[in-house]
Amino acid sequence: MRRATIRQEGDETMSKKWVYLFEEGDQSMRQLLGGKGANLAEMSKMDLPVPAGFTITTEACIEYTRLGGKLPEGLMDQVREAMTKVEGQMNRSFGAVVDPLLVSVRSGAAVSMPGMMDTILNLGLNRQTLLGLADATNNPRFAYDANRRFIMMFGDVVLDIAKTRFEKVLSEHKKRLGVKLDTQVGSAAMQEVCNDYLALVLKETGAGFPGDPWKQLEMAIEAVFKSWNNERAFTYRKRERISDDLGTAVNVQAMVYGNLGNDSGTGVAFTRDPATGEHKLYGEYLMNAQGEDVVAGVRTPHPISDLRAQSAALYEEFDAIGRGLERHFRDMMDLEFTIERGRLWILQCRVGKRTGAAAVRMAVEMVDEGLIDRNEAIRRVHPSQLDQLLHPRLDPQAMHDEGVRPLVTGIAASPGAAVGKIVFSADDAERLGKAGEPVILVREETSPDDVHGMLEAKGILTARGGKTSHAAVVARGFGIPCVAGCESLEIDEEAQEIHARGETFKAGDWMTLDGSDGRIYGGQIPLIPPEVTGWFGRLMGWCDEVRELEVRTNADNARDARQAVEFGAQGIGLCRTEHMFFETDRLPIVREMILAEAEDKRLAALNKLQSVQQDDFEELFEVLEGRPVTIRLLDPPLHEFLPSYPELLQQVTELKLANNVLQGRALGAVLAEREKLLHAVESMRESNPMLGLRGVRLSLMFPGIVEMQTRAIYRAACKVARRGVPVNPEVMVPLVGHVNELKIIRARVIEIAEEAIGEQRCDIAIRVGTMIEVPRAALTAHEIAQEADFFSFGTNDLTQMTFGVSRDDAEGAFLQAYVERKILPANPFESIDIAGIGRLMRFAVTEGRQARPGLKCGICGEHGGEPASIAFCHELGLNYVSCSPFRVPVARLAAAQAALDGPRGGASAAALPKPEPQAKPARSRAKKAS
């Protein structure tokens, strides 16, 4: 650095600081030192007992790459210099024959990245130092074992000799010795193993294993740098959109050992319980052991609380360190530690992963403890973590204890777990369900005819269809767990049997399914109920104070609406009236209406529907108590309410043949009736029903339906209002593409609403808005806004049309492949495609509000419950998002985070941080401890 004033081309490289002792860095230097290095530095700075070491910077890696695979000049000099300091601190010498200093070499990028070289332990061992280690530890077997591991790791990651080759050598020795465990291989035998390892290296590389510790170190550093550019890392970064220019750091740290006797040990711990969030040290340790012993699974680790009994002082020290780290990092920490001959060393620390329940509890309690503020608490929970809390879950303890394994796996179609007795028909499901029996409805696939049974089932299982199949959509709508498209299940509906993996289940047998991960289990597994606890409630309350987006719900019946209001919904953003039509008692009337040949019959059917629809709306208004209720006029094509065409065609073909042979009069009558129905269905068939006669087009061609619905809405509203309950209906016109469509229907709705309100002498505001789901509507928003009291983005259809993709057809046919092959960055039906659909939305909001200042805009597509989409909606300046009841808390949290993170109505969309992967049970995590 001193030479900086006179440096020339290339001088920078030479003069640059490539190596930082731990005590030279800190937490803020993640980019330069990597995550691991920065945390080690921070702990050093905190004077925690971290084994001494240093970090080679990411810049050195970048320079290595730039130089085409050459270590920057001066680097190894700086390494030597740093090593001298480490030697001083540890009071051992690297490469010394007496009590030698050994080191670990680990990669450590700024973002954690699988596929990179991981760890080399015990580096520095050779024929001489090995003896020194044996002497110093007074444990030759330990020394040979350490050497064996070192040769293998070095051979594997530096010399590119497959680990299995080494393992084979070891197992041959064990075979020869007639032992099963590594620990049973004695000192002498272990020495032979080492010799064979070295022979293997010689054979494979043509050169001997490097004996010079410095050479070892240099080669290990290069290996880490190379692994930054290996195929796997490159692919991973490309997929995760991590820049190739970041580089990785290398951490070189003095080795300490937990297996030097009964006053040594090793373990891993969290400063709070990562499963429940409880504020207590949580973890496991083993005395006289090292990480691999735990992996071998021979000995069972002890809970960390046992350490207190073993050594109160050590426990206190460790606990104090944990508390200190929490205060320092203001979060729950995950620590790896080693006790070497009674002395505690912290090898590594990082922010700990946690379950959703734990995340919520920790966040709230840390606010109470003054560790973080409320905004930080809101940021601490990822919206996706809430989902677990809101549905029944399989009890992980019970599953572990009993060693339960899933029978088969289908598509996770509606979250939550369910246990029940198998039934094969909707009727059985309804009958038993109403009688209080928990049932799982199992079907090839479901149809509108099954809805009454689905409603009474605890869970739904189908062999066909995906996340958008009828079963999935209805199940999500009703919050019923569902596994769909479980194709390896053979369902024999006639015989009332399921065959799977050679097992047979009959009607009435118990079955458990988990709609969150698509797994199916035979028998009963205990469930954990939803945890909408106090912590959850408090966090939600803070979210509500912060967020600017209103959160509504998509609900078609009082049950869902009630659930959503409990979850904090501020209104209904989408009530799909057709779902009311599909119910068992209504479907026949709907069909009557559709098939009526005479106008009076059609009217009679409409009148019947009007009265049931009015009841539906009354219930909704009662539940919502004055919150807005956005009711969408009938949307789907009418043929959706009729039997399926292929089914009818088959029936008629069969009946015709039978009739030709048998000529029965009754048969003839059935044939005639079926034929008539077939012709009706045939005449209504559409080649692309999504783009056919539906939505507002239906209302324009069959005004009777919208008239009926409007009357039902406002009569219901008046009736409820007169009971003293405030009401706030909003009528929403679907599928508008041209302003004139809306203009005509709006006028008609207002006319009829005024009539109804007039009759009932009520005072209810009439609001008529429109879905923005046809691209043209967005493109002509300035015109449409003039006829709309509000816009509600129907991003499902908007995405389908703007992308030209029919979700039902595409998901399996190419969309999945597109996402896998990264042709699309994400499935646009899961998260709003901001570049395309988002652009159209921005266009519509901007121009809509230019034409009608203050125009209320919301979203009611499935995206309304997806965090990244919610962030976009916030940035876009929408007034509300609407989502299914179980997504309401998710949306409240996501909206709050968006409000904290991004500007509103600004220029480009802010990206939400990526979700943290789910924490695994502590049990399996402990295996990684060294």
Add this chain to the structure above:
Amino acid sequence: MRRATIRQEGDETMSKKWVYLFEEGDQSMRQLLGGKGANLAEMSKMDLPVPAGFTITTEACIEYTRLGGKLPEGLMDQVREAMTKVEGQMNRSFGAVVDPLLVSVRSGAAVSMPGMMDTILNLGLNRQTLLGLADATNNPRFAYDANRRFIMMFGDVVLDIAKTRFEKVLSEHKKRLGVKLDTQVGSAAMQEVCNDYLALVLKETGAGFPGDPWKQLEMAIEAVFKSWNNERAFTYRKRERISDDLGTAVNVQAMVYGNLGNDSGTGVAFTRDPATGEHKLYGEYLMNAQGEDVVAGVRTPHPISDLRAQSAALYEEFDAIGRGLERHFRDMMDLEFTIERGRLWILQCRVGKRTGAAAVRMAVEMVDEGLIDRNEAIRRVHPSQLDQLLHPRLDPQAMHDEGVRPLVTGIAASPGAAVGKIVFSADDAERLGKAGEPVILVREETSPDDVHGMLEAKGILTARGGKTSHAAVVARGFGIPCVAGCESLEIDEEAQEIHARGETFKAGDWMTLDGSDGRIYGGQIPLIPPEVTGWFGRLMGWCDEVRELEVRTNADNARDARQAVEFGAQGIGLCRTEHMFFETDRLPIVREMILAEAEDKRLAALNKLQSVQQDDFEELFEVLEGRPVTIRLLDPPLHEFLPSYPELLQQVTELKLANNVLQGRALGAVLAEREKLLHAVESMRESNPMLGLRGVRLSLMFPGIVEMQTRAIYRAACKVARRGVPVNPEVMVPLVGHVNELKIIRARVIEIAEEAIGEQRCDIAIRVGTMIEVPRAALTAHEIAQEADFFSFGTNDLTQMTFGVSRDDAEGAFLQAYVERKILPANPFESIDIAGIGRLMRFAVTEGRQARPGLKCGICGEHGGEPASIAFCHELGLNYVSCSPFRVPVARLAAAQAALDGPRGGASAAALPKPEPQAKPARSRAKKAS
């Protein structure tokens, strides 16, 4: 006007000039005087012998409406003043007992408008003036007849007594007299008729017929004003988007009579032949007659050329007037004239309507004559008029002579007329057609299996399907006349019979159809061949000099391509490779490829296809001789190449039942094969195929197809190039929605193309572009442009997706109703929806060219041949339009007109003038002459 300096509120009304003598106005005053009034004024100004008169302005009408149905103050004073001048000029007095002046009163808005009050003749007659007229003409019967007509017309339009009431009175008299014709009713009897008419008026109105000529005039003027606001006019204006604020003028003109003896006469004439365009007076006249005599059809009018023999002086005078008017108006004029006692009067003139052929010839000859310049000639022909010229037409003369009437009418699906023998199967059509027999292929509806027969038919007739049915699309593609959806036709394909209107046609019977108007005729009607004459060629040449848009064609085979090149196409803008797949000899190979279970079988099928595709492309390149050939990679979903699902389902259902009963081994095998096929088709079914697995998605999922096609294209190109013929292939990727789709396929195409070119050692430019037909592609044009050598707007699909409308499903279900009810201003599949789709296109062009300056942009949807859409494309700054071969001349003309009329790349779209309605044969037009 003098009082203008001191006028106050309301003064303007009083001081305003409401009435213009003919000589006070001119041609430029259409808004104020209406079309008729302005032309009468202009003729007066030219000193032509126009009966004197005056025009009451449209402003008077507006004021009348504003005042709630009161004539503006001062208006009648001005009328009286003007009448005095007319009296002076005609040397007769209005209301005088001796030789009274009678007038006609006619409405005349700036735009012609049906539903408005038309004409009252002979106004001014009453008990006294009647006698004066009888005296002056020395013809009492003439006077009574004139009076009878006046009472009826006045009664009808002013007093609102239905015309039929009057006609009934007259026919009762004729019955009484035992005569058939009006002319047989003598003077005395006619007097009685008049009396009975007056009695009818008294009875109906409760008041007598107004005797005062001034009262009559005032009432007539008011009636014209009222008719501006009647229901019919109002509706008409709303539909035609004519402002209600324009008002109508009233023309009051002195009566002259053509039925005062053999030196009198009346007629109508065009300054050139409106059917052929030949430069000679063309028209008809009758001596001693008035318009109504021609209507009665008793006497046959003489051709205008006969007038020369009758009176050379009159003919010369008339001819001179005609020539003068042409010079003055610089266009072919349509004149109404009357000869009163040897004196020629011109009653009315207007620009004459004409056929397409006449329009072209006149335009070109007028340039030669120096009457107009070339740009004006281009403007004179409406693109829609060209269509007639390019297809065989039914000979109107022959149809008239033989009194041919259409049997039934279907949907005009592909223009042109055809005569042939009926066949009921594609195989028959192919067999007979190839043997040189002209055949009409008659089918319920057609399918891909029929294409080989359709190709050999002179015309195609189907009972089902509309303008976008398979039959229609294929027929238009091949330029074969087609009438589709002729539902009143009962086709019995088994019995090989057609039943229509009680008639039966068998296979082999002659039939004639006109695909331009959808009419079907039994028997043979002579055809007129296309008239691509010298005038046409010259006009097209001028267009080519002016236009800035390149015109390409959509052609899938050499035949079409050749036709299009003859019509002036500058390249192929869209070659749909799937049409090649549908041909009889290829379909089985395509099916083989799709259904192949093993990869080697699929490859074998692909190889077979590659060789036939290569042949196709060679032919195209040969024909195009270096003009660009844009080849679209396979687009439709693969299931389109397989048999229909319902058909297979029926087959399998029947076979199953049969097999259950019969258990035949052969039957079992057939069943198994069909079932396998059914399952294949079933697995490929899509609920919305338009938005499913097609276009680039196919290429990504089944790369073998695009590889095969690319190889075929570039091998063909090399082969042709080596023969010394220049080639210019462009590969177009359909249905791109995300840039990554294009990126991958483009790279693959380039790779294979380079391979093929390298093998053949050729030098051919590789260009890969994309359709812009998915809304998202337009919205992300800046990204997509980076991977595209060109954009081609596929406005069919772009419209379908942006509107969310499946054309096939919508046309009958609601789109037609939408257009009729004016919910949409026009069918967006016929003319580009500028507000919506156009906006998206502008977006794409602008951003595409920002990303890639000079990006070539074209359009290849059906809109590419529609004049208003072409004007929009010009304004948008596209490089080319592409349309079906027969639309190429239309596009050349429309592009030239757009270049003359509108700026390029500017702000808003220029609207083309509305097409003139087609001229009717002169025969029927003459009936309107008075």
